[in-house]
Structure formats: C-alpha cells, structure tokens
Amino acid sequence: MKVKLDLFKVAMDFLIQHQAAHLERDQSLLIQRCIAHVVDTGAISKSTAEDVTMQAFCEMQSRHQRPYIDLTRTSSFALFIHDPVTAHRHVFSVETLMELVRAQVIQSLLSPSTEPISRTGLPFDISEH
Numbered sequence: 001m002k003v004k005l006d007l008f009k010v011a012m013d014f015l016i017q018h019q020a021a022h023l024e025r026d027q028s029l030l031i032q033r034c035i036a037h038v039v040d041t042g043a044i045s046k047s048t049a050e051d052v053t054m055q056a057f058c059e060m061q062s063r064h065q066r067p068y069i070d071l072t073r074t075s076s077f078a079l080f081i082h083d084p085v086t087a088h089r090h091v092f093s094v095e096t097l098m099e100l101v102r103a104q105v106i107q108s109l110l111s112p113s114t115e116p117i118s119r120t121g122l123p124f125d126i127s128e129h
Contacts, residue, residue, distance in 0.1 A: 007042045007049070011056035014038070019060075031057060 014034045021030075031053060038049035066084050073080040079097065081090045 005042055007038055007044065007052045008056055010041050011038050011049075011053045012060065015053075015056055015060050 011034055014037050015030065018030060018033065034053045034057070035046060035049045038044070038052055039046055042049065042052075067081055068084075070080040070082050070089075077094045079092045079094075081092070082088075083090065
C-alpha cells in the first residue's frame with residue numbers, strides 16, 4: 001500500500017527546523033530552500049511546491065494570531081477578515097490589496113514569489129527583497 005505524502009507537513013517541518021538559521025533578512029532564502037526541498041521530496045513541480053511552501057509559511061507566521069480569513073465570504077475580488085478580539089470584520093478589495101502590495105512601505109514585508117500564478121503568465125507582483 002502506497003502512503004500519500006503530506007507535502008504541507010513536509011514544508012511546515014522544513015520551515016520550523018530551518019527558521020532559526022535564517023534571520024528575517026534571509027526570509028526569501030528560507031522560502032526558496034523549502035520550495036526546493038518540497039520539489040525533491042514530493043517529485044512535484046516548482047509551482048506546486050511554491051504554493052504548498054507559501055501556505056505553510058503564512059500559517060507558521062500567523063499561528064498565534066486570532067484574526068482569520070473568512071473563506072465563506074471571501075471571493076476572488078473581496079477578502080473578509082474577522083477579528084474576534086475586537087469583534088470587527090475588515091473587507092479589502094483586490095484593488096486595495098494591490099495598492100498595498102505596490103506601496104514602498106510594505107515591500108520588505110512581502111514574501112517572495114517567482115512563479116506565474118496561472119498559464120496566462122500573470123506575475124504575482126511580489127518582489128524579492
């Protein structure tokens with residue numbers, strides 16, 4: 001019987017084990033190393049490995065946060081975030097999010113991505129630092 005490999009767990013374990021070796025300025029290197037590890041471990045495409053790695057990376061970064069993304073209300077153009085601490089709901093349009101992504105102030109906070117998001121070749125517009 002073949003055991004299905006949990007690539008999310010592979011990525012999460014790698015990130016946890018290696019995060020101490022990477023200071024904040026090396027965040028992009030940690031992510032790139034994890035992507036390579038997931039590709040090698042799972043024999044999958046770099047694009048799929050990047051998706052899995054970024055999901056694990058974002059979960060690792062946010063695991064102690066109480067606010068959460070409401071997947072029921074969120075659509076392709078509207079992101080709903082619930083904050084149970086303040087009992088507020090925040091809604092962001094794609095336009096607003098892209099303005100934030102392009103703002104110089106948050107460029108250093110963004111996680112790098114090197115793969116197009118679809119066969120259309122549209123870039124993530126997330127720059128490496």
